[in-house]
Amino acid sequence: MAEPLLGGMAQTAADRSEPILRCGNTNCGGCGMSIVHQFLGRAAGDRPVQLVIPTCCAIVAAGPFPWSSYGAPVVATTFASGASVATALAWAAKLNGEKTRVICFAGDGGTFDIGMATVSGAAERNEDILYLCYDNEIYGNTGGQRSSATPRGAATTTTPTGNELAKKDIVGIMAAHRIPYVATVSLAHPDDALRKMRDALDMEGFRFLHVLSPCPTGWKSEPGDGVELIRLAVKSGLYPIYEVFGGRRFVINVEPEMTPGALENYHAKQGRFRKAGIDLSRVREAIADEWDYLRARAAQGAARNA
Numbered sequence: 580m581a582e583p584l585l586g587g588m589a590q591t592a593a594d595r596s597e598p599i600l601r602c603g604n605t606n607c608g609g610c611g612m613s614i615v616h617q618f619l620g621r622a623a624g625d626r627p628v629q630l631v632i633p634t635c636c637a638i639v640a641a642g643p644f645p646w647s648s649y650g651a652p653v654v655a656t657t658f659a660s661g662a663s664v665a666t667a668l669a670w671a672a673k674l675n676g677e678k679t680r681v682i683c684f685a686g687d688g689g690t691f692d693i694g695m696a697t698v699s700g701a702a703e704r705n706e707d708i709l710y711l712c713y714d715n716e717i718y719g720n721t722g723g724q725r726s727s728a729t730p731r732g733a734a735t736t737t738t739p740t741g742n743e744l745a746k747k748d749i750v751g752i753m754a755a756h757r758i759p760y761v762a763t764v765s766l767a768h769p770d771d772a773l774r775k776m777r778d779a780l781d782m783e784g785f786r787f788l789h790v791l792s793p794c795p796t797g798w799k800s801e802p803g804d805g806v807e808l809i810r811l812a813v814k815s816g817l818y819p820i821y822e823v824f825g826g827r828r829f830v831i832n833v834e835p836e837m838t839p840g841a842l843e844n845y846h847a848k849q850g851r852f853r854k855a856g857i858d859l860s861r862v863r864e865a866i867a868d869e870w871d872y873l874r875a876r877a878a879q880g881a882a883r884n885a
């Protein structure tokens with residue numbers, strides 16, 4: 580009998596009887612990516628999963644070979660090849676008749692920048708992958724350099740006086756591939772986050788989740804403030820929570836309260852913005868523009884379905 584192709588690697592929650600990312604990992608205290616892993620483990624439940632992690636803090640978190648902080652099988656890849664390796668594993672699982680859900684778990688550097696070619700290729704081919712980008716808005720594992728996910732005004736090691744460029748619209752780019760599912764995920768809204776992760780795990784084709792992930796080290800924030808920062812980002816409208824089906828149907832999941840002071844607090848709690856002295860009126864304009872666009876797209880989708 581032929582050996583299964585790259586098979587037998589997936590594990591279920593029952594197999595691992597532990598979270599996806601275990602205690603004793605090397606993440607900084609208060610790292611948002613640790614919370615993303617906890618959510619993902621809960622969402623996965625007893626589904627068999629296989630992680631593919633391109634270069635980023637999440638692969639550093641595994642610790643030195645042959646040990647691993649992961650309670651699930653992981654393939655480490657270069658920055659640029661995560662989506663390609665995930666493609667191969669997804670096809671191997673399919674050819675072997677396995678129900679493995681292949682998850683590419685990547686940072687913003689490996690998604691917005693260096694991995695964009697393979698991410699776009701896998702999306703265009705609609706490969707059967709869940710691609711989760713935890714976005715800490717810098718190259719965290721190499722010391723905090725600017726990426727194209729870094730917001731305007733944030734100080735990084737390569738933009739010490741503040742980044743002058745706008746953050747890349749990765750959700751819009753992925754939606755433009757007309758893949759089955761794209762969504763933003765808030766760590767401050769667990770019900771919505773878990774529902775989206777479960778839905779994305781169960782769908783077929785290329786699914787993309789974007790999670791804004793607090794990084795106390797790079798954001799120069801208090802480790803205990805991470806979830807509160809995300810709550811402020813959502814309340815202020817800075818981080819819109821929505822999903823896009825088939826690149827066409829936009830659904831807004833959380834209405835921003837536009838709470839007075841939320842935007843100010845979000846920025847005041849992070850040293851990366853204090854250094855450069857950010858112009859919040861410009862940020863407000865960008866938020867208003869983005870919400871005009873999202874509301875128009877959501878209305879179009881609703882009208883089409885009426």
Ligand code: SF4
Pocket residue numbers: 605606607608609610611612636715719720793794795796797
């Ligand atoms: S540098 Fe940031 S993203 Fe990386 S482990 Fe530390 S807190 Fe997490």
